[in-house]
Amino acid sequence: MAKLNVNGTVRDFQADSDTPLLWVLREQLGLTGTKYGCGIAQCGSCTVHIDGAPVRSCVRPASSVKPTEKIVTIEGLSKDGSHPIQKAWVALDVPQCGFCQSGMIMAATALVKAKPNPTDKDIDEAMTNICRCGTYNRVRAGIKMAVQEMANAKAGKGAGKATKKVANALGIEHTEGQLSRGEA
Amino acid sequence: MKNGQPVNAGRRSFVKGAAASAGSLVVGFHVPFLKNADAQTPSSASTAIPEINAWVVVKPDDTVVVRIARSEMGQGTLTGLAQLVAEELECDWAKVTTEYPTPGQNLARSRAWGDFGTGGSRGIRQSQDYVRKGGAIARTMLVQAAADEWKVPATECTVAKSVISHAASKRQTTFGKVSAAAAKLTPPKDIALKDPKNWTLIGKRVARLDTVEKTTGKQIYGMDLKLPGMLNAAIKACPVFGGKLKGFDDSATMKVAGIKKIVRVGDDAVAVVADTWWHAKKGLDALKIEWDEGANAKASSAAYAEVVKAGLTAKDAAVGNKNGDALAAIAASAKTVEAVYSYPHQNHACMETMNATAVWTAEKCEVWTPTQNGEGALAATSEAAGLPNSKCEVYKLHLGGGFGRRGAVHDWVRQVVLIAKQMPGTPIKLIWSREEDMVQGKYHPLTHCKMVAGLDEKGEITGLHMRISGQSILASLRPEAIRNGMDPVVFQGLNDGGGEAMIGYGFANLLIDHAMRNPHVPPGFWRGVNLNQNAIYLECFIDEIAAATKQDPLALRRKLMTKYPKHQAVLEAVAKHVGWDKPAPAGVFRGLAQTHGFGSYVAACAEVSVSKEGALKVHRIVAATDCGYAVNPQQIEAQVEGSFVYGLGAALYQECTVKDGRIVETNFHDYPSLKLADMPKVETLIVASGGFWGGVGEPTIAVAAPAVLNAIFAATGKRIRDLPLKNHSLKA
Ligand code: FES
Ligand code: FES
Numbered sequence: 001m002a003k004l005n006v007n008g009t010v011r012d013f014q015a016d017s018d019t020p021l022l023w024v025l026r027e028q029l030g031l032t033g034t035k036y037g038c039g040i041a042q043c044g045s046c047t048v049h050i051d052g053a054p055v056r057s058c059v060r061p062a063s064s065v066k067p068t069e070k071i072v073t074i075e076g077l078s079k080d081g082s083h084p085i086q087k088a089w090v091a092l093d094v095p096q097c098g099f100c101q102s103g104m105i106m107a108a109t110a111l112v113k114a115k116p117n118p119t120d121k122d123i124d125e126a127m128t129n130i131c132r133c134g135t136y137n138r139v140r141a142g143i144k145m146a147v148q149e150m151a152n153a154k155a156g157k158g159a160g161k162a163t164k165k166v167a168n169a170l171g172i173e174h175t176e177g178q179l180s181r182g183e184a
Numbered sequence: 185m186k187n188g189q190p191v192n193a194g195r196r197s198f199v200k201g202a203a204a205s206a207g208s209l210v211v212g213f214h215v216p217f218l219k220n221a222d223a224q225t226p227s228s229a230s231t232a233i234p235e236i237n238a239w240v241v242v243k244p245d246d247t248v249v250v251r252i253a254r255s256e257m258g259q260g261t262l263t264g265l266a267q268l269v270a271e272e273l274e275c276d277w278a279k280v281t282t283e284y285p286t287p288g289q290n291l292a293r294s295r296a297w298g299d300f301g302t303g304g305s306r307g308i309r310q311s312q313d314y315v316r317k318g319g320a321i322a323r324t325m326l327v328q329a330a331a332d333e334w335k336v337p338a339t340e341c342t343v344a345k346s347v348i349s350h351a352a353s354k355r356q357t358t359f360g361k362v363s364a365a366a367a368k369l370t371p372p373k374d375i376a377l378k379d380p381k382n383w384t385l386i387g388k389r390v391a392r393l394d395t396v397e398k399t400t401g402k403q404i405y406g407m408d409l410k411l412p413g414m415l416n417a418a419i420k421a422c423p424v425f426g427g428k429l430k431g432f433d434d435s436a437t438m439k440v441a442g443i444k445k446i447v448r449v450g451d452d453a454v455a456v457v458a459d460t461w462w463h464a465k466k467g468l469d470a471l472k473i474e475w476d477e478g479a480n481a482k483a484s485s486a487a488y489a490e491v492v493k494a495g496l497t498a499k500d501a502a503v504g505n506k507n508g509d510a511l512a513a514i515a516a517s518a519k520t521v522e523a524v525y526s527y528p529h530q531n532h533a534c535m536e537t538m539n540a541t542a543v544w545t546a547e548k549c550e551v552w553t554p555t556q557n558g559e560g561a562l563a564a565t566s567e568a569a570g571l572p573n574s575k576c577e578v579y580k581l582h583l584g585g586g587f588g589r590r591g592a593v594h595d596w597v598r599q600v601v602l603i604a605k606q607m608p609g610t611p612i613k614l615i616w617s618r619e620e621d622m623v624q625g626k627y628h629p630l631t632h633c634k635m636v637a638g639l640d641e642k643g644e645i646t647g648l649h650m651r652i653s654g655q656s657i658l659a660s661l662r663p664e665a666i667r668n669g670m671d672p673v674v675f676q677g678l679n680d681g682g683g684e685a686m687i688g689y690g691f692a693n694l695l696i697d698h699a700m701r702n703p704h705v706p707p708g709f710w711r712g713v714n715l716n717q718n719a720i721y722l723e724c725f726i727d728e729i730a731a732a733t734k735q736d737p738l739a740l741r742r743k744l745m746t747k748y749p750k751h752q753a754v755l756e757a758v759a760k761h762v763g764w765d766k767p768a769p770a771g772v773f774r775g776l777a778q779t780h781g782f783g784s785y786v787a788a789c790a791e792v793s794v795s796k797e798g799a800l801k802v803h804r805i806v807a808a809t810d811c812g813y814a815v816n817p818q819q820i821e822a823q824v825e826g827s828f829v830y831g832l833g834a835a836l837y838q839e840c841t842v843k844d845g846r847i848v849e850t851n852f853h854d855y856p857s858l859k860l861a862d863m864p865k866v867e868t869l870i871v872a873s874g875g876f877w878g879g880v881g882e883p884t885i886a887v888a889a890p891a892v893l894n895a896i897f898a899a900t901g902k903r904i905r906d907l908p909l910k911n912h913s914l915k916a
Contacts, residue, residue, distance in 0.1 A: 015462075016441060023462035027416075032408035033401020035584075037535055038618045042852035045535065074401035081400045089399045093391050093818065096826060097258030098398030099405060099535040099584030124861035130852060132535045132585050133258045134829025136860040138822070172818050174391045175278040 003067040006031070007076025010067060021057040021065060022046045025073060033074035033102045037130065044129030047103040047110075048073050054110040054126075074102040077109060084146035084153075085109045087160075091167040091179055094142050096133035103129050108143050117147060141166070234367035236325055238285070238296040239269055239318030242363035246346050248275045252282050253290070253297035254307040255556050256394060257586035258826075259881045260819035261307035263392045267815055268312055271385040272319030272378060275359060276346040282393060287558035288577040300558040303591040303709055305782035305879020308815055312877050313377075320375045322366075329366035330357050380813065380874065389818040394582070406539045406554040406581045411611035414541065415444055417603050418464035419614060421453035423623050424477040424845035425704050428452050436470040443467045447606045449599050457603065461615050480704040480845040488630070488703045488842065489526075495653025495699035496524065496634040502668070502700065504675030508693030510638075513647025517638025521732045523725055525635070525905040527717035528839040529705055530628035531847075531855060536584020537621040538596035541613040542604035544569055549576045549601060554583035556591030564594035568601035587830070588709035592661050593626055622855060623847040626708025627840055629655035631717055635725040638693075643733035645744075647693035650678070650721065656700050657707045657714070674698045676714040677779045677886065678722070683876060685715060685781045688751030689726070689744035705842060711830055712885035715781035723777040723890035724905070727897060737776050737894065738764055750873065751778055754787040754808040757871050762789040762806040772803060775894025777887040784878030785810040785871075790864070790891035794899045798915035802832065802862070802892055807884055808869040812876035821868040823880045828866055831888025833858035836909045 001012040004021075006029060013028045020039075025031040025048070037045030039058045046058040049072040050065060065071065077083050081090070085108045088094075095101045104127070111118055111126040118126070123140055131139070148162035163179065235241045241249040250269045256262035266282050290297050298314060299306075323343060330348040331338035334355055342349050346359040380386070397403040422428060432454055434446050442463035449455050454473060458464035495501075514520060540553035542565070549569035555561040561578045569576055578597075583590055600614040616624070631654030638647040656671035665672070676685045678696050687696075710716075730740040738759055745752040755778045759765075768774050771793045778787035788807040794800050807824050814820055837856040841848045849855040889907065896914065897903050904912050 016466075018466075019462055023460065026408075027460040027462065030410075031401075032404070032410075035405075035536070036407065036615075037537075038852050040618075040851055040853060043535070043857075077400075081396060086399045090391075090395050093395050093822065095258075095392075095395055095398040096260070096822060097535060097583055097585045098394075098403055101398050102401050105399060127860045130535070130857045130859065131829070132533055132587070132857060134826030134858075135822075136829060136858075136863040137825050137866060139860060140863075170818065171389045172391050173389055175280075177278075178391055178396065 002063060004062065004065060004071060005067055005069065006071045007073060013062065015062055017061060017063045019062055021048070021060045021062040021071070024062040025057065031073050031075050035099055035102055037100065042130070043100070043103070044107055045100050045103040047106040047129065049106060049110055052110065052113060054107050074106060077105065083109060084149045085112065085142065087163055087179065088142040088145040088149065091145065091163045091172070091174070092138045092142050092170065093172060094135050094138040096135055100129055100131045104131065104139055108139065108146070112143065112147055112150065116150065118143065234364060236322040236363060236366050237318055237371060238293065239315060240273060240322040242326070242359045244360045244363070246276065246279050246358050246360035248273065248280050248346070248359065250280055250282050251285050251297065253285060253300050254311065255300070255302040255558070255580060255583060255586065257302065257556060257583035257590070259307065259823060260392055260816060261302065262394055263390065264308050264815045264819060265311065265315055266393060267385050267388070267390065268308070268315050269319035271383055272316045273323045274343045274345070277385060277390065279346060280393065284580050286577055286579060287562040288573070290559065291562070291573055301560070301591065302556040302586070303588055305881040305883065307881070309783055309877035309879050316377050317375050320377055321371045324372050324375065325366040325369045326359050326362055328369055329362040333357070333362065333365065386813065386815050388816065390816060392819070403582060405536055405584045406541070406552060407536055407584070407615055409541050409552050409581065409613060411541060411543070414611040414613055415457050415459065415607070416461035416464045417455045417457045417600070417612050417614040418461060418468040418617060419449060419453055419455040419599055420468055420473060420620060421624050422475045422477065423847070424475065424480050425706055426480050427475050427477040427845070429454055430474040430476045432474065433472040436472070437467040440467040440470055445607065446471070447603055449602045453599060455599070455603050455614065457607065457612060461613070465617060477845060483704055483845045484843055485841045492630065492632045492654045492701050495701045496632055496651055498653070498699045500699065501651065501697035502670035503695065503697045504670070504672070505678055505680045505687065505694060505696040507680070507691070508647070510647040510649045510693040510695035513693035514636055514638035514649060517646050518641045519639045521637045521639065521729050523635050523728055523903070523905060524632060525721050525724065526632040527628070527630065527720065527907055529630045530710060530834055530838045531622055531625040531840050531849070532587040532589035532708070532710055533622070533855065533857065534583070534585030534587055534589055537618055538590070538616040539614060540597050540600040541611055542600040543609065543611045544601060544604040545608050547575060549604070550579070551577070551597055551601065552579045552581060553597055554581045554590060555594065555597070556583065556586045560591065561594045561597050564597040565601055568598045569605065587711040588713070589626060592709055595624070618852070619850045622850050625840070625847070626706050628710035628716070629657055629707040629714065630703065630705070631655060633717070633721040635721060637725070637729050639733065643735070645691060645729065648691045650696040651699065652697070653699040654701050655707050656702060657709060659700060659702055660707050669700065671698070671700065674714055675718070677718045677781050684783055688748040688778060688780055690747045691744070704845070712882045715779060715883065715886040716831070716834070716889070719777060719779040719886035720890045720893065720907070723779070723887070724893050724903070727775070727894045728903065731897070741776070741778070750785045750810055751780055753873070754778060754785045754810050754871055757808040757869050758787045758789045758806050761867065761869055762791070764789065773895050773899035775891045775896070775898055777890035777894065779883065779886050781883040781886060782879035783811070783876065784880060784883045786883045786887055788884070788887040788891040790895040792892060792895040792899055794896060794914050796916045798913050800896065800909070800914055802864040804865045804867070805891070806867045806869065807887070808871050809880060809884065810871045810873050811878035811880050812872060812874060814870050814872040817870050820870055820880045824868040824884050825866045827882070827884035828888050829858045829863065831885035832862070832892065835889035835892060835907055836862070839908050
């Protein structure tokens with residue numbers, strides 16, 4: 001039995017040495033939030049974090065990931081969907097079909113962690129995921145909203161302020177509960 | 185009743201609305217599972233809540249379950265349709281959830297939910313009337329139930345946000361408290377719908393109902409489905425369309441871990457079934473397959489281009505729109521402008537590749553799949569299963585993109601059932617690899633077009649001839665719809681009148697005709713369909729005429745649009761917003777386009793720059809849509825933004841070519857998509873003029889390419905007439 005550290009838990013798995021991490025996550029560990037889109041590192045649907053860095057798991061053999069390396073998938077990003085990126089995504093209704101969005105969110109969360117104040121160019125360079133529905137402009141807006149939110153939080157300003165401000169500016173009306181996750 | 189069983193076993197249409205048995209289809213967009221399914225089984229709806237009618241279930245806690253027959257594939261239809269029902273129902277929007285009825289239930293109930301088909305931007309516009317009535321009928325019954333309880337006339341009761349009040353006696357109740365009684369009432373026959381000016385929910389920018397799960401990885405797509413005892417399948421069909429499977433050597437495959445079975449699928453495909461999909465794919469890659477490639481083994485894009493080119497001057501052509509005598513007018517003209525355009529084959533490339541899960545026994549066949557047409561999937565299931573519809577069922581899942589690929593043909597459903605049939609009782613999940621998805625598509629039809637305009641001495645247009653040559657979608661998918669050799673859909677956006685897809689220019693002499701030339705590459709409805717190339721041909725050529733006669737492209741269009749006020753209104757809105765009468769920023773150039781399709785009027789202006797080295801940058805797009813009534817403006821904006829991604833990706837990069845009878849491009853490395861860094865700013869203007877219902881998922885795609893191509897001409901003087909743009913150099 002080989003071991004992987006996924007979302008804070010060490011998990012056993014059994015796979016041939018060439019099995020990509022993607023398929024171990026999806027088919028053995030039941031973590032289907034990470035998606036298959038191309039299998040050749042082109043689309044980013046399969047993005048997870050390994051020690052905080054974004055990795056396209058479809059081309060990374062699971063056997064090459066050490067049990068000491070910490071893997072985070074969309075399911076482990078936050079307990080309740082409360083990562084500022086997730087909340088911004090909800091506030092702006094970023095997803096359309098949603099299939100690419102786990103990967104988008106994992107790429108975006110890695111970006112804002114590495115660069116708490118990303119420029120447009122940083123966003124262009126980091127966000128190379130494919131979205132066939134075409135959510136890119138909202139992805140960009142969501143990253144900027146989340147960055148603002150995180151900066152506010154750091155400065156001790158109220159959580160959710162930036163999110164609500166931008167959502168209001170766009171006039172998107174949320175029903176009870178849609179925006180409140182993670183605030184409880 | 186068990187999960188996955190019909191909502192209502194009784195045969196009746198929703199307007200009869202007699203008391204119904206349990207609605208146990210699960211709430212929300214969880215997956216209806218097999219009996220005794222594993223821990224993935226979602227919390228089920230209460231087991232014995234009668235529906236008010238086919239569209240509405242109200243639970244005792246006031247939760248309103250709105251049933252949605254059309255498919256959600258990202259376009260927001262689910263939320264929009266729920267808004268339409270809730271508007272008339274007068275329920276509390278915060279308490280609305282949704283569920284999909286199954287196609288089997290629809291058949292069993294005399295199609296109580298109408299059409300399941302979700303394509304042609306029809307989701308909202310073609311169900312708005314009956315879903316609003318469904319909401320209104322349910323409201324009337326709920327109010328009646330309260331009035332009966334209070335022994336007062338229903339007309340004295342008022343209703344808002346799920347609360348029913350009787351002012352005179354100061355009594356109040358909620359939908360949830362009277363829903364059981366309401367379900368027993370006879371539904372009213374005549375029902376009046378609200379005047380649009382009294383709408384409070386339709387037209388609101390409410391957030392989608394399906395977003396949250398898509399941000400946490402919890403949304404279950406077809407590809408994520410897991411059933412107890414399930415095996416996984418990977419498949420390869422003959423890469424040459426029309427070819428057959430001759431045989432295979434499985435010696436290497438059998439050495440791969442986890443392989444369970446290798447099966448023929450119909451006469452043209454082979455599948456490997458394994459414990460995991462990764463093993464199935466590995467086994468398939470190791471399989472030595474022999475194909476009988478058949479008559480198309482040598483077919484190529486180049487050879488086909490010659491055939492289509494010949495169609496541009498062929499004598500025989502089906503006429504789609506004609507007035508006056510265009511050929512005579514052109515022959516007698518002082519000057520002519522001529523240009524030949526082309527549009528390639530393209531793959532839909534849904535983010536989620538084709539997939540389905542099936543269980544077959546001699547008594548029943550069940551299929552779980554993302555589909556744009558549940559009833560079409562049911563028909564495909566029944567045919568492949570060799571069982572009547574009544575012994576089959578299809579459970580729809582949210583789609584990871586549809587774009588037309590998952591509607592008209594359910595080839596993947598047929599395949600999974602044929603595999604499952606060879607392993608009775610075992611659930612089989614079939615997933616297409618991206619490579620299979622790319623080479624087994626239903627492609628955007630390939631056409632060429634020759635445009636000829638006759639001009640008089642003053643440069644006024646005396647006649648226009650538009651000859652389209654190439655592929656017909658209907659000839660392949662619905663041959664019965666071909667009338668005297670004419671495929672009416674070929675003329676999308678070019679029709680002489682009608683509310684669906686009408687040309688927006690008046691010409692004294694006009695001829696638009698089509699020489700049908702069908703290659704062996706199977707065509708499909710590709711988001712935007714024939715409007716895409718037709719808008720490019722016409723809108724770019726109008727610009728060519730403007731350039732040839734030294735007119736401003738907007739001024740020329742205005743002259744031609746006097747009889748088409750709605751077409752013109754969206755164009756004017758765009759011109760005004762972009763500031764057409766003022767110069768663009770230094771180095772930036774503009775291009776216009778407009779069209780009418782799927783019932784909506786759309787226009788766009790693109791602002792681009794082209795560097796000396798030929799690098800194109802699309803800076804900004806201003807786009808206007810008149811869809812009549814705008815149900816959810818923020819979703820319309822999302823569709824318009826997305827349409828530019830889909831349309832610009834196609835225009836800039838995408839082409840499927842044929843060599844040795846098969847598609848050459850196999851994945852996103854050679855079939856690139858637009859990415860975030862390429863994405864222009866999009867400013868969406870919703871110019872909803874009321875009085876009609878137009879679609880929004882597709883029409884805007886058609887103006888993306890011509891607006892950008894016209895802007896490129898303004899920037900460089902280069903007229904790009906063949907897509908994709910990547911095949912051309914824009915270098916100065
Ligand atoms: S599936 Fe890994 S990048 Fe596309
Ligand atoms: S939301 Fe559908 S592919 Fe991105």
